[in-house]
Each structure stands twice: as C-alpha cells, then as structure tokens.
Amino acid sequence: MTQRVAVLVSGTGSNLQALIDAHIEDAQIVRVISNVMTAAALRRAADAGIPVSFIDHRGRKRVDFDRETRDQLLEDEVDWVVLAGFMRILGPDVLDAFPDRIINIHPSLLPAFPGLNAPAQAFRAGVAIAGCTVHLVDAGADTGPILAQTAVPVHPDDDEEALRQRILAAEHLLLPRVLRALVQGKLRKGTKRTYLDAPTSKDVLSNPNIGEPHG
Ligand code: GRF
Numbered sequence: 052m053t054q055r056v057a058v059l060v061s062g063t064g065s066n067l068q069a070l071i072d073a074h075i076e077d078a079q080i081v082r083v084i085s086n087v088m089t090a091a092a093l094r095r096a097a098d099a100g101i102p103v104s105f106i107d108h109r110g111r112k113r114v115d116f117d118r119e120t121r122d123q124l125l126e127d128e129v130d131w132v133v134l135a136g137f138m139r140i141l142g143p144d145v146l147d148a149f150p151d152r153i154i155n156i157h158p159s160l161l162p163a164f165p166g167l168n169a170p171a172q173a174f175r176a177g178v179a180i181a182g183c184t185v186h187l188v189d190a191g192a193d194t195g196p197i198l199a200q201t202a203v204p205v206h207p208d209d210d211e212e213a214l215r216q217r218i219l220a221a222e223h224l225l226l227p228r229v230l231r232a233l234v235q236g237k238l239r240k241g242t243k244r245t246y247l248d249a250p251t252s253k254d255v256l257s258n259p260n261i262g263e264p265h266g
Contacts, residue, residue: 054130054234057082059120059137064092065219066135066156066226071099073227078234082127084120086139108139117144124149132188133230140192151240153188154233156226158218160184160200165193170215174205181205181214183222185229187240198233199244201225 056078058067070080083096084104096103104123108116121144124132132145134155146153159169160182166172173181182202189195201221205214225246232238 053077053079055079055081055128056131056133056230056234057084057124057127057129058096058133058135059083059139060085060090060092060135061087061138062090062092062136064090064095064136066222067092068095069223070133070135070227070230071095071101073231075227075231075234078131078230081129082123084123086116086137092136113142114144117142121145121148131230131233133226134188135226140190141188143190146188146190151187154185154198154229155188155193155195156222157184157186157193158215158222159193160202161186161193161197170218171211174209174211174214179205181218183218183225185225196240197243198238198240199225199229199246201246 054077058070058080060067060083067083080101082102082104083092084106085093086106086108088105088107093103093105106116106119106123125148130152132149132153134153141153157165157169159165159173160180161184164172170181180202182200184197184200186193186197187195201224203218203221228246229238232244238244
C-alpha cells in the first residue's frame with residue numbers, strides 16, 4: 052500500500068528534489084513543510100504539484116512551532132517524515148507522534164561531525180574518508196540510530212566546497228534508497244546499510260540539483 056511521506060525543509064531542497072525525481076513506488080510525498088518562507092525547496096515542491104506549508108518558527112515558543120508542525124503532519128496522515136535540510140531540532144510533541152518514523156539526512160559519517168557545516172568540519176579535521184548518514188531522529192542533534200551511510204573520499208586537491216558538493220551528491224543517492232527500503236519494510240531500526248557507490252567528481256559536476264550551502 053502507498054505510504055504517505057512529508058518532507059521538512061529549510062533551504063535549497065536538492066535532497067527534496069532527489070526524492071521527487073526518484074518516484075519511489077509505494078511512497079507519495081503528500082506535503083512539504085518549510086520553516087523558511089523563501090526556501091527554494093518550496094518552489095521545487097510547488098513545481099512538482101506537492102502541497103506546501105510555511106510554518107514560521109520566529110518569535111514564538113518552540114513548543115508552539117512543534118505543535119503546529121505535528122498537527123499538520125497528523126492532518127495529512129503521514130506515515131514517514133523526512134528531514135531534508137531542515138534546520139530545526141524537533142521536540143517531544145512531534146517525536147512522540149511519529150515514533151521511529153522520522154528520518155534525517157546528515158552530511159557526515161555520524162557520530163563524527165554532528166551539527167552545522169559538517170563537510171567543513173570534516174575537511175578541517177583532515178579526514179581521508181567523509182560521507183553522509185541517514186538516521187532516525189531523536190531528541191538530540193544528529194544523534195538518533197543510524198540506518199545507512201555512504202562513504203565519500205576526500206581528494207588531495209579538494210577544498211571545502213568541492214568536498215561539500217561530493218557529499219551532497221552522495222546524499223541524493225542515499226536518501227531515496229533509504230526511504231524506498233523503509234517503505235518496503237526492508238530496513239528498520241537495528242539494521243544498517245552501507246552504500247559504497249559514492250559518486251565521482253564527474254557526477255557532481257553534472258548534477259543540476261546541487262545548491263548553496265545552508266546546513
Ligand atoms: C544537506 O547537506 C543536508 O544533509 C544538510 O543540509 C543540506 C541540505 O541541502 N542537513 P538541500 O536543502 O537538500 O539542498
């Protein structure tokens with residue numbers, strides 16, 4: 052049976068675009084919610100005919116933002132919530148309404164480099180292998196159970212931006228694969244996947260979805 056998916060965004064929305072373009076059988080994106088009114092992701096959603104909501108977090112209590120978000124997700128009867136470049140920490144009101152049903156994509160091999168600007172953190176740390184992670188969301192920042200990861204090499208002539216883009220291109224492959232596996236019941240908490248087919252530099256250069264840094 053088709054499962055209903057909401058995607059929460061704050062920025063460019065290239066991961067949202069990857070999900071849209073993947074046309075995952077058994078998964079329908081029924082809503083995109085942004086906490087940033089000007090997020091390019093909202094335009095991508097609208098262009099794909101997906102209902103959008105702007106839920107402002109500014110000047111209000113966290114709990115009020117969370118409850119409005121939760122109520123929208125409940126009204127949409129979603130089965131899965133995907134955080135794709137969503138720059139807020141969700142509180143218990145949302146988490147408790149969708150236990151083990153909220154996933155996040157993060158541009159590092161967690162638990163290394165949680166938080167903001169993870170590709171830059173990895174670059175500055177001098178790692179040889181970077182990557183991205185999809186994990187279940189808990190109350191922490193990038194701390195929930197890991198579901199799947201892709202390793203991405205750091206090249207000798209990289210700068211921070213080159214590495215960020217190579218990781219982002221890997222995210223665009225990883226996130227749809229994980230969502231597909233979840234809706235098909237082939238991946239769940241406690242099982243882990245590693246995808247080794249990191250994109251090449253050429254793939255990155257030809258990928259029109261890659262946008263500005265914001266997470
Ligand atoms: C991605 O690197 C994501 O992992 C991070 O923010 C970035 C979002 O990019 N949390 P986009 O909005 O999907 O283009």
